[in-house]
Amino acid sequence: MLLPFFQWCESSWLGQAIPNSLWLFPVIESVHLLALAVIGGSVLVVDMRLLGLGLRSRPVAEIAREAQPYLIGSLIVMIATGVPLFFSEAVKCYYSDAFWVKMPALALSMLFAFTVRRMVTRAEEGRYAPISRMAVGAISLMLWSTVGMAGRWIGFS
Amino acid sequence: MSLLWVAEWLAGTNYSIALHESQYMYTIVESVHVLTLCIFIGFAVLFDLRLLNKALTRVPVSEVARQLLPWTIGGFVIMVITGVALFYAIPVRTYLSIWFRFKVVFLLLAGLNVWIFHSGVYARVAEWDLTFTPRAARRAAVASLVLWTLIIVFGRFIAYNWFDCDIQPQSSFVNFVAGCVVPPATP
Numbered sequence: 001m002l003l004p005f006f007q008w009c010e011s012s013w014l015g016q017a018i019p020n021s022l023w024l025f026p027v028i029e030s031v032h033l034l035a036l037a038v039i040g041g042s043v044l045v046v047d048m049r050l051l052g053l054g055l056r057s058r059p060v061a062e063i064a065r066e067a068q069p070y071l072i073g074s075l076i077v078m079i080a081t082g083v084p085l086f087f088s089e090a091v092k093c094y095y096s097d098a099f100w101v102k103m104p105a106l107a108l109s110m111l112f113a114f115t116v117r118r119m120v121t122r123a124e125e126g127r128y129a130p131i132s133r134m135a136v137g138a139i140s141l142m143l144w145s146t147v148g149m150a151g152r153w154i155g156f157s
Numbered sequence: 158m159s160l161l162w163v164a165e166w167l168a169g170t171n172y173s174i175a176l177h178e179s180q181y182m183y184t185i186v187e188s189v190h191v192l193t194l195c196i197f198i199g200f201a202v203l204f205d206l207r208l209l210n211k212a213l214t215r216v217p218v219s220e221v222a223r224q225l226l227p228w229t230i231g232g233f234v235i236m237v238i239t240g241v242a243l244f245y246a247i248p249v250r251t252y253l254s255i256w257f258r259f260k261v262v263f264l265l266l267a268g269l270n271v272w273i274f275h276s277g278v279y280a281r282v283a284e285w286d287l288t289f290t291p292r293a294a295r296r297a298a299v300a301s302l303v304l305w306t307l308i309i310v311f312g313r314f315i316a317y318n319w320f321d322c323d324i325q326p327q328s329s330f331v332n333f334v335a336g337c338v339v340p341p342a343t344p
Binding site: 022026029030033034036037038039040041042043044045048053054055056057058062063066067070145148149152153156 | 224
């Protein structure tokens with residue numbers, strides 16, 4: 001049912017311009033990778049803190065507040081580069097299992113990050129039991145890792 | 158005995174062929190290499206941002222270093238192990254890749270930058286831990302951000318064959334830098 005939409009994406013101006021250029025896909029892909037490093041760092045530093053690792057001497061709320069602009073900024077770059085990459089090979093994505101794992105995982109990761117995780121990381125110290133904070137950190141890590149691994153796997157299918 | 162000879166010898170070893178032709182192993186090693194970017198570069202960027210007073214500004218620089226550096230080093234070790242394995246799987250083409258050669262040069266520069274930072278301004282960190290970061294430290298942070306950005310881009314470009322030696326004619330600059338052995342043109 002969605003296939004015509006994927007075909008339309010690939011036949012659109014954006015979908016055609018990228019494969020017609022020798023450099024465009026690799027350059028956009030590289031920016032996608034650079035943003036991956038930044039989003040990885042800004043997610044990890046908070047989730048690790050929730051798990052009791054990394055910057056242990058600081059309150060969770062401080063780490064989360066400091067990481068927030070980089071999380072949002074890199075997420076915007078990820079989406080802004082991910083959409084054109086998708087358009088250039090939309091039909092391949094349609095038939096890729098990894099793509100269909102990545103998109104729901106991405107939706108869940110963002111939903112979790114801006115609801116439960118946001119609430120827990122913004123609360124004052126002691127408001128949530130260490131075990132709940134660890135659970136939130138672990139779930140966040142698992143969700144984002146799924147997005148990353150499935151994303152890498154789109155390239156292999 | 159040239160380095161090309163070493164690469165050719167490596168390519169003939171059983172494990173290199175096995176890794177190159179494996180259905181999943183090469184893919185897994187490459188995925189680990191890419192995703193470890195999150196740990197290694199992610200934390201390196203955070204540290205650079207701290208030096209530039211753009212993140213974690215209330216945490217002393219030495220504390221960020223003490224608590225994040227072990228993870229950064231762990232990530233770097235994974236990067237090196239998987240990176241060596243990726244080279245070992247495809248030694249000749251990689252050795253003759255202009256992007257790989259750029260990447261190695263910039264890795265050495267990034268290492269030099271780390272060494273200059275740690276033996277220089279960071280050795281006196283107690284004097285500026287919570288005050289404004291000195292210029293030398295900010296310069297090291299900018300150099301680090303630029304160098305690692307280029308290293309990621311060059312690394313990604315190794316996968317593309319624009320300047321591969323078996324695609325001729327290439328410019329003499331490419332052939333020289335990539336070390337291509339080009340047979341003389343037949344008239």
